Amino acid sequence: MATTAFSVSLGVHTSAWCQRGGWFVNNAGWICGPENTVVVDTCATEVRSRALLAAARSSGYPGAPVVAALTHAHGDHVNGAGLVARGGGRVLATSAAAREIAAGPHTYPETFICCSGWGDITPPPAIETVAAPLSVSTGTVDVEVLPVPQTAHTAGDLVVWVASEGVLFTGDLLFHGMTPLALSGSVLGWLDALEWLEGFPAAHLVPGHGPVATPADNVTGTVADYLRWLLDAVADVDEPDFDALHRQACQRWPHWAEAERHTVNLRVAHAETHDYPLDFTGTLEAMTSAAGGAPIGLDL
Ligand SMILES: [Zn+2]
Numbered sequence: 001m002a003t004t005a006f007s008v009s010l011g012v013h014t015s016a017w018c019q020r021g022g023w024f025v026n027n028a029g030w031i032c033g034p035e036n037t038v039v040v041d042t043c044a045t046e047v048r049s050r051a052l053l054a055a056a057r058s059s060g061y062p063g064a065p066v067v068a069a070l071t072h073a074h075g076d077h078v079n080g081a082g083l084v085a086r087g088g089g090r091v092l093a094t095s096a097a098a099r100e101i102a103a104g105p106h107t108y109p110e111t112f113i114c115c116s117g118w119g120d121i122t123p124p125p126a127i128e129t130v131a132a133p134l135s136v137s138t139g140t141v142d143v144e145v146l147p148v149p150q151t152a153h154t155a156g157d158l159v160v161w162v163a164s165e166g167v168l169f170t171g172d173l174l175f176h177g178m179t180p181l182a183l184s185g186s187v188l189g190w191l192d193a194l195e196w197l198e199g200f201p202a203a204h205l206v207p208g209h210g211p212v213a214t215p216a217d218n219v220t221g222t223v224a225d226y227l228r229w230l231l232d233a234v235a236d237v238d239e240p241d242f243d244a245l246h247r248q249a250c251q252r253w254p255h256w257a258e259a260e261r262h263t264v265n266l267r268v269a270h271a272e273t274h275d276y277p278l279d280f281t282g283t284l285e286a287m288t289s290a291a292g293g294a295p296i297g298l299d300l
Contacts, residue, residue: 005048007055008212011165013140015059016206017052019043022258023112024076024298028052029169029206031162032060033138039068039089040160040169040206042080045300046119049080053087065089067136069145071171071208072154073100074184075107075121085124092134094147096156098127111284114298130158141165148173152193153208154184159197166203173197176210176219179253179261180226182268183283187227194224226253230269238274242266246290260290 008016010029017028024044030052031038039056043049053066066089070078073093078101081091093101100106105121107114134145141164148157153172160169172181173193182190197220205213205220213219229252234240242263249262264287271278288294 005051005055007059010167010204010206010212011162013060013138014162014165014167015056016169016204016212017055018212019048021299023296024114024300026076026208027206027210027212028077030056030059031138031141031143031160032056032064033140034061034064035137035139036067037061037064038136038138038143038160039066039084041071041077041171041208042068042084044076044079044118044121044298045114045116046080046083046121047116048300049083052080053083064138067092069093069130069136069143069158069160070097070101070127071159071169072157073097073104073106074154074172075105077171077208079105079118079121081124081127082120082122085126091124091127092130092145093127094156094158095129095131097154097158098129098156100156101127108284109295111288111295112298113295114300116298116300148193149196150189150192151186152190153180153182157185157193161200161202166201167206168197168200168202168204169206170197170208172208174205174207174210174213174219174223176207176213176217177256178210179256179258180223180265181258181261182227182230182265183261183280185268187230187265187269187272191224191227194220194227230265231273234266234270235273237270240266240270242286260287260296263287263290
C-alpha cells in the first residue's frame with residue numbers, strides 16, 4: 001500500500017477510516033456494537049479492504065456480524081464488498097448502485113493503470129437494496145441508512161447517519177480539499193442533495209475523499225459554490241471553450257488535486273443544461289488528456 005490509512009474516532013462507537021492519496025483512494029468507516037458492526041463503504045483493492053475490515057473488527061466487537069452500507073457504486077468505495085459477503089456479512093446499497101456493482105468490478109482499464117494489483121475484487125453475489133430509509137441496530141446505537149432523494153454524485157447515492165453521535169458519512173456528496181467528480185451524476189441534482197445534507201445536525205462529516213470535517217469547515221458550501229460555478233460557466237454558452245474554462249477552474253481552486261476532473265464536470269454541466277446525452281467515452285478521453293495523457297497511474 002503506497003499511502004497510509006488510519007482511523008479517527010468520532011464517538012464512542014463510530015470511527016472514520018481515512019486514506020490519503022489520489023484517484024481510487026477513499027474514506028470509509030464503521031459503527032461498532034455487539035449485534036452488528038456497520039461498515040460504511042469498502043476500498044478499491046483487496047489489500048486496502050482487508051485492512052479496513054480488520055481495523056473495524058479489532059476496534060470493537062470482533063465477533064459481530066458485518067453489515068456493509070455502500071454509499072454508491074464507484075469501485076474505490078465498493079470493490080471490497082465481495083470480501084464482506086464471502087465472510088458471511090450483509091451488503092446494502094441502493095438499487096441503482098446494486099445493479100452497477102453486480103456488473104463490475106469497475107476498474108476502467110482504458111483510463112487507469114493499477115500497478116500494485118487489485119487483488120480479489122469479485123462483486124458480492126447478493127446485495128440487499130435500500131429503497132427507503134433503513135435503520136440498522138448495532139446493539140448500542142441505531143445507524144440510519146438513507147438513500148439520497150435525487151441523482152447527485154451518482155444515480156444511486158446513500159448516506160449513513162449516526163444521530164446519537166452526530167456523525168454523517170456523506171460518501172462522495174462531499175469532497176474535502178480536492179476536485180469533485182460529476183461524471184456519473186447530475187450537477188443540478190447534486191446541488192439539491194447538498195441542501196438536503198444541510199438538514200442533518202451533524203457534528204462530524206466524513207467526506208468520501210479528504211479530511212473529516214465539522215460544519216465550521218463549510219465543505220458543503222464549498223462544493224455547492226463549485227457546482228454553481230460549473231452551471232454558470234456553461235449554461236448560456238452553446239459551444240463552450242472547455243480548455244479555457246478548465247484553466248479558469250484550476251485558477252479558482254488551485255489547491256485541489258485531480259484537477260483533470262474539471263473538464264469532465266464542465267461537460268456534464270453543459271450536457272445537462274442543454275439537454276443532450278453526455279459523450280461518456282469522449283469525456284473520459286478529454287479527462288485523461290487533461291491529466292497529461294492516458295492512462296492515469298494509480299497509487300494504490
Ligand atoms: Zn464516487
